[in-house]
Amino acid sequence: MRLSFLEPLYAEPGPFASAYLDTSRDVEHPERAIALRWRRLRDNLTRQGADRTLLEVLEEVVGADREVPGIHGQAVFAADGALVLDGELPRPPAHDSARYGTLPDAMPLVTQHIPEIPYLAVTVHYGGLPTAKTHGWVRVDAETGTWPASNVTPGERLHRRVAVATWHHTAVRLGHRLDEWARRACADAVVIGGDDWASNVLIRRLPHTLRDRVVRVGGPTPTDTRRALLEPQLNIAFRGRMASHDRALVDIFIGRRALHLAATEGLSATVAALQRGQVAALLLNHPPAPSLRLWAGPQPTQLALTEAELVSFGVRAPREERADEALLRTLVGTGAELVVVPESELRLYEGVGALLRYTDPDAVLTRTRTAVPARAAGRT
Structure with a gap:
């Protein structure tokens, strides 16, 4: 997936206040529930050292997504x-959380966009009329x-009403x-729901290139324009599926790995x-565990496994950061993509690999099995 939507986050030097909370409106007295959730997060951020100005900025936008109905969440960032950044979450976070640090806590937002x-x-x-289709419509x-984010940020919707008598012709x-x-x-897929007869007429008249991507779904079709069209069916049809773009990157990685070309593996x-700014796409079996740490300097490419390594590069006062936060900053700063691929599809050494933009003459596919302890891969 492309991470350009995170660029506003890293345009600021930090420190950042990041907050995730459930802002669903499907409960009794939702505003009161959201206010209580925010109060707990605000106290948490205060204990972490966030100043009053940042807290007031966040408070202005928390719960301001009143136009989004049903179950959802909110992610907000201030610096x-x-x-x-103020992002809608297609599902509530597993638990409300708040973090104040030198880098934004952006990985939970990214994982809610996957598989995009x-x-x-x-x-x-x-x-x-129930007895004569010629008089119907x-x-x-x-x-x-783009699923699943579009569940709460639907796009432009097309409406057409056609006389049944002209439907076969109009469907073309x-x-x-x-x-x-x-x-x-x-579009990876064309998801079609509704009445069988009318849907079949349309499908048979679609261009072949589009017909091959049709996914038929059943069940009720909610009409609330504030949520995605066919939202329940999309959640079933796409669950466990990778985007075609990401799958293509995985296939390229597998091919390059087999031929010892421009790919690398291991932390x-x-x-x-x-x-070196060499990574075109970072592949992960799962997001890094919170316990995994990396060392970082002020620039996106200043990233290392140890403090001594960054100091040897001339970085003054490097900081130990959570790996997920440091990796995302580097990916955004270098224009690299992120692909989360299940182990059932591709098992990566230490859970991480990369497609490279270019290769060093002396080392193409590198797998370092001794330099990093097994626990560093973030496996649980």
């Missing part, structure tokens, strides 16, 4: 007396999005428009590649 699957959702409904709704023109829309969105070798 240098200003709000730097672009799609086109379409519902097709027939209505009208067909209603089509369509929407592009509509199919070409949907194909164009899906191409612009780089020590991957950190060394990140230091």
